[in-house]
Amino acid sequence: MMILRSILIFLGLSLPLHAASNGAQLYEQHCALCHGVQGTGIPGVFPPLANADFLKSHREKSLRAPLEGLSEKITVNGVAYHGAMPPVLLGDEDLAAVFSYVFSSWGNQLPAPSVEEIRSLRAKTKHPTLDSLQASMVGQQLPTPPEGWDLRVAAELSFSPVRLAMHANGRQVLALSRQGDIWLWNPDQTHLTRLIEASSYLDPSLGSPSSMGLTVDREGRLYVTCNQRNEKTNPVSNEVTIFRSEPWSKEDDRSWQKFTPWLRASYPFGIGPYNHGLSHIAQGPDGMMYVTSGARTDGGESGDLPNYDQSGEHHLTATLWRLNPDETPPRIEIFARGLRNSYGFCWDNRGRLFATENGPDADPPEELNLIEEGRHYGFPYQYADWTNKPYPHSPDLPAGIEVTQPIRNSTDSLSTFEAHSCPSGIIWLDHTWPKPFADTLLTARFGNLLKREKDVGFDVVHIQPNESSNRSAKVTTLLAPLGRPIDLLVLPGHQILIAEYCRGVTFAAGIGTPGRLLILRPKSK
Known part of the structure; x- marks a missing residue:
């Protein structure tokens, strides 16, 4: 698989969450693995974000995807995708910065979301806070080791x-x-x-x-x-x-x-x-x-x-x-x-x-x-x-x-x-x-x-x-x-x-x- 650098544009994925929000940098770390550095995606696997009609026609669903994940079938620029996107552990300010970058890049000309818009959408999800989401993503039990x-x-x-x-x-x-x-x-x-x-x-x-x-x-x-x-x-x-x-x-x-x-x-x-x-x-x-x-x-x-x-x-x-x-x-x-x-x-x-x-x-x-x-x-x-x-x-x-x-x-x-x-x-x-x-x-x-x-x-x-x-x-x-x-x-x-x-x-x-x-x-x- 595409591990490592794939984990890694993706793995490694982690700027400190307290760092100043930089939409381009955060996008590269958290999104580029699947959607590409230039937002082109991977045909038939991961949808493009470049000049993507889905972002305009399904704004709320797009903004909620990193908050709660997305697993349903969607159509982007006439192509059907039915993969799965897990939630992303980024705060509201960082997510607003990422979307502001995406919405103004690669042919997209969409209004940038505010931090308040992201926050209000998060409140509608199963995990209304970042701490709640993180707790849900952590395995609690250690596996059973071999005898002895x-x-x-x-x-x-x-x-x-x-x-x-x-x-x-x-x-x-x-x-x-x-x-x-x-x-x-x-x-x-x-x-x-x-x-x-x-x-x-x-x-x-x-x-x-x-x-x-x-x-x-x-x-x-x-x-x-x-x-x-x-x-x-x-x-x-x-x-x-x-x-x-x-x-x-x-x-x-x-x-x-x-x-x-x-x-x-x-x-x-x-x-x-x-x-x-x-x-x-x-x-x-x-x-x-x-x-x-x-x-x-x-x-x-x-x-x-x-x-x-x-x-x-x-x-x-x-x-x-x-x-x-x-x-x-x-x-x-x-x-x-x-x-x-x-x-x-x-x-x-x-x-x-x-x-x-x-x-x-x-x-x-x-x-x-x-x-x-x-x-x-x-x-x-x-x-x-x-x-x-x-x-x-x-x-x-x-x-x-x-x-x-x-x-x-x-x-x-x-x-x-x-x-x-x-x-x-x-x-x-x-x-x-x-x-x-x-x-x-x-x-x-x-x-x-x-x-x-x-x-x-x-x-x-x-x-x-x-x-x-x-x-x-x-x-x-x-x-x-x-x-x-x-x-x-x-x-x-x-x-x-x-x-x-x-x-x-x-x-x-x-x-x-x-x-x-x-x-x-x-x-x-």
Whole structure:
């Protein structure tokens, strides 16, 4: 699915609610994923807002949609849509600013709503206050952990986390927000403190940020990956940067306070909402740094937006990069291709590299791939084990490319996960873990971002590789439901930290609530 940058134009979605209302900025964070940066929507899936007759003819219904959600069939510019829009957690002033922006953009010329108009419409809904709406969108119960294990809330967050990493001191934990702030968690506390503000190292002139990768290498250097949509270029570009600090020193707490760009690159920004960009970064057993560079399309389609590149993938996208940490700047080496959006990857104790992959809006399975140097994993030509094309525009497989198939899920006969379940962060548990976790994988699944008959994901699944075959595994649910889990981290003492992006455990609950950290650990004997 379109997770991450899709979560993320969308995920990450969160400016502080107390910030001054900026309609354009709030629109990008809360609306652009579905309706597009230019309000064009996604044909047949999400309705356009640009020059939209529905906004004029159904003003009250339009204004009430973010207040209470919208699930009925509607017609916009002669096209029928029957999806579902969850409520949006924005205050009356912010919603008035968003609608003022939409009503005066892309050919729309409509009277801007006042804060009072929004407030009076909210009073007519099932949840007449923002607090009431937020309370309704929060899951209260923790799922039942496996026998012999405890699951508890480790920390309530004021933001939505996108990545976790272990501090160089081996004791504290770092959490990244999509805006680029880095937060610090002490395991003996129930709150986080902001360690590094994004404004201290990001260049705002390059565009709004989407930061999705965070790690610490063996030298104690901190890395962050960031994508910025630069509208000053033609075509609009994705400015990708990997920031790196000096090695951490326990004698100098300021050693991480100054980031410098370690690598900069630029390529045309994505088509529609599908600019996945750089995300996960991690150091491999060989000492090299590996970085996911996601696709800039849903499925290799061409675009038609003015000022945006209208071709498909770029040679730097839908790939896994390998970088030498001894070089500054490093040369980009393409380690593997055909990876639409591998949000998470990890190595096992044998040095095998496993990566999750999010599929397109069509319905092929999401994938778990065993990544090997030089191989091609199909995108945008082939998806999982499908032999049919998901779209009429899907390109033919070029001569000379051999597609490596994903790992087969022997439990459900899929390659590998249910469509739209959005597998994200993944970890390897070595032989020291108690059964049944020894020598297995866990992955968080963010959950569907499109309306389905039945929600999928919202869980952590347990993956047992078939030791007689590299190409199959048993996949079972470990914890469900969770609030859109997005990353996992192994802690000392056979403990697992789980980052929930938000508190909604269903599609209908939306994603506007802040996240939290959960910890799974063995029961004390």
